[in-house]
Amino acid sequence: MDINTAKSVLQNTFGYTDFRHQQASIISELINGADVFTLMPTGGGKSLCYQIPAIVLQGVGIVVSPLIALMKDQVDALKLQGVKAEFLNSSQDYEEQRRVEQLITSGNVDLLYVAPERLLSDYFLSLLDRVTIALFAFDEAHCVSQWGHDFRPEYQKLSIIGHRYPNTPKIALTATADMKTRDEIVQVLNLTGAKTFVHSFDRPNIQYRISEQKNSKEQLLRFINTEHEKDAGIVYCLSRKSVESTALWLTEQGKTALPYHAGLASDLKDNNQQRFLREDGIIIVATIAFGMGIDKPDVRFVAHLNLPKSIEAYYQETGRAGRDGMPANTWLAYGMQDVIKLKQMASQSDGNEQFKFITQRKIDALLGYCEVSSCRRQVLLNYFGETLAEPCGNCDNCLNPPVTWDGTSAARKALSTVYRTGQRFGVGHQIDVLTGKKTPKITSLNHDQLSTYNIGSELTAMEWQTVFRQLISMGYLAVEMDYGVLKLTEKARPLLKGECAIQLKVQKYKKPKQAQNKKKSIECDLSAGEQINFEKLKQQRSLWAKERNVPAYVVFHDATLMDIARINPKNSNQLLEVNGLGKTKLELYGQKIIALLT
Incomplete structure (x- = not known):
């Protein structure tokens, strides 16, 4: 079977004149019986890579997805294009499930969406043994990996599929995975002989922007009012409490903002998600429990009120904006407390020491990305092993290059204060010492007698926050996880001794240049x-x-x-x-x- 058959399906069923990126090669491998692993960004056309082969090949294509709440929409979209698609999940009653099973056994289904738990049940596997299977597609494959940002333990059990159906073509698809995550996906899903396709991670239509956290809700409102007054968007928060308070506050400001987190009642979560998908101009305020698999193409902005957990998570979440290829904005506000909280959460996780170490490295990489003075897109792509030759011209650092200053003296004062206080205190106490405050803690510890007491009065407490945050992100200071205590690293020694100098960013930015014309450009x-x-x-x-x-x-x-x-x-x-x-x-x-x- 050649690629022309697949191209005919592309044109007649899906209405596209030609394949994009590496779609043709991926589809060709599958229809010829080979396994495939593909890494393609959100909105890059991953779904067609398994949908078209499932239609072309004899039998039913089994799509393994964790996205039960979205299966109906995915299947409805395919049916509207004339594809024989169905799903099986717990939202259906017994009669509906029996109807779908009969369609499968009679050969009247091209694509079937199932969750991993159902796929792995003895009953369902015995059903599959009685039918012809065109292929297996493992969507959101990063869920397989404990090193990924969205690990699902049930996904690791999918290794049985490779052993049970060794001659059936399989494809694993994800938008985000570093090398360690990729290796585990291939190992767990028995795809060691699979052809690998890695598409560019670049999403040139997305503008990346990061701000220092001051009054984050007011910053968010100004961002929405200025650039996205009637647009659909997603606002991510770290905690459930913050989700609810932010959604309520935005509603009080006249926005249609709905909360979404794992603690909400199922019917309320589903209702809010469906409103977001079906209505125009809805803002969803959510924890990271929301978003995977969301196929809404006209999300014009994604905002973060707290740091994500890693660059992978940041890339995945921001990638929910602008899936239609038209201009979209991402905006992140973060502060020192985010840094400390994320590191504490990592140290208190149930993972082993290696897992905790890798998690810390991912946080450090994200901090480096946030504090960089150069093109953000170049740094982001470099993290995923891709090179962008020229600055992108569509991130805050390109549009408004940050001002830097010689921070050597301030850095030495900060590091000396950490050393002289015994490396036993957090940022707040260090700043109190530097700015000469007479707090009960300072006087009781005699820290007002230290040589570094009040030597930093030239900077405000907020400016010192910025200095400390940059010193942490640059690796001169480490945060002890349990209590947020600051420790000097080996890298701090030459700076303290005056053997090197550093430049720090001034955290004052102008309004982004293209903000006022965003709606027109869409x-x-x-x-x-x-x-x-x-x-x-x-x-x-x-x-x-x-x-x-x-x-x-x-x-x-x-x-x-x-x-x-x-x-x-x-x-x-x-x-x-x-x-x-x-x-x-x-x-x-x-x-x-x-x-x-x-």
């Missing part, structure tokens, strides 16, 4: 007439989506509507030029679109 180069057509199409799409009880993007992506608005089709042949408009959708909506625009 709707690209639509003329006035095309814009009118686009708005007509959006309104009609909402009605069609409500009729089918699916999110609007399941009917058509914004990019497809923009394409239609530009072409302004007068007949079906002109509609065939539109990307994302396959044969089934053309039959369902083609004449209605032409009538709407006439």
Whole structure:
């Protein structure tokens, strides 16, 4: 079987003229019976890599996914494109599950979505033994790895699939994995002979921006009001309490903001998630329990009010913005308490010493990324083993290069104070000593008699916070995990002795240059007439989506509507030029679109 059959499915079913990136090679490997491991960024077209082979090959394609809450939307989208797709999970009653099982055994399903727990049950494996299996697709494959940012223990049991079905092609897909995570995915899923495809991690449409945490809620509101007043977005917080208070506060400011975390009642979580997927302009405020597998293409911003746990987590979460390829913003605010809290959480985890060590290294890498003065995208891509030759021009450091100053003297004062206080205290006490405060703790310990007492009065307490945070991120200070105590590292010795100098960043940034034009750039180069057509199409799409009880993007992506608005089709042949408009959708909506625009 050659790739032309697959290309025909791409064009007629999914409405795209040609494959993107490495899709053709991946699909070719699978339809010829080989195993594949692919690393492709969010929005890069991973799903087509297994959907098309499952349609082309004889039998049913089994898609293993942890995303029970999203399976229905995924299947609804495929059915709307004419694909014979189904799912099996605990949300279905007995009769519905039996209906799907009968379709499978009669050979009337091309794609079946299941959770790993169901796949591994004796009952389901015995069902699979009676049918022809086209392939196995392990989506969100980073869940396999204990070194990944979203480890699911049940995923490690999937090793049985490789042994039980050695001759069935398998594909593991993820958007985020460092080398250690990749190695474990390949080992656990028995993909040692698999062909590996690693696509570029770059998402040039996303702008990366990081701010020092001051009044983070006010900063967030200003960011939304200035650039994303009516846009859909995700706000990530570290704790459930912060999620609820932030969602309530944004609601009080006139925003439609909904909370999402693991502690909420299931029906409320599901309702909030469905509103976010189906309605325009909803802001979801969430812990990292939210987001994996979210296929909403028009998320225009992702904001973090606290540090994520690693660069992998940051990349995965920010990658939920701008999946349609149009401009999107990411914004992160963080402070010293984030650093200390993350390190404490890492040290108190249930993992072994090696796991804790690697976790600490990941936190250090993230801190380095946050504090860098150069192009953020170059640093981000370099972490994943990719080189960007020139600065990106679309991050805060490129748009507004940070001001640096000779921080050698301030750094030596800070390090000396840590040393003279016995390396037994946290940041707050060190700053109190440096700025000459007379706290009960200082006087009782006689720290007002130290030579470093009040030698730092030229800087404010907030400025000293910035100095200490940068010294930690640069590796001159370490945070003792249990109590947030600061310790000198070996790297601090030459700096204390005056053998080297360092530059520190001034944490004062101007307003980003392109902020005020963001909305205009999203709707690209639509003329006035095309814009009118686009708005007509959006309104009609909402009605069609409500009729089918699916999110609007399941009917058509914004990019497809923009394409239609530009072409302004007068007949079906002109509609065939539109990307994302396959044969089934053309039959369902083609004449209605032409009538709407006439």
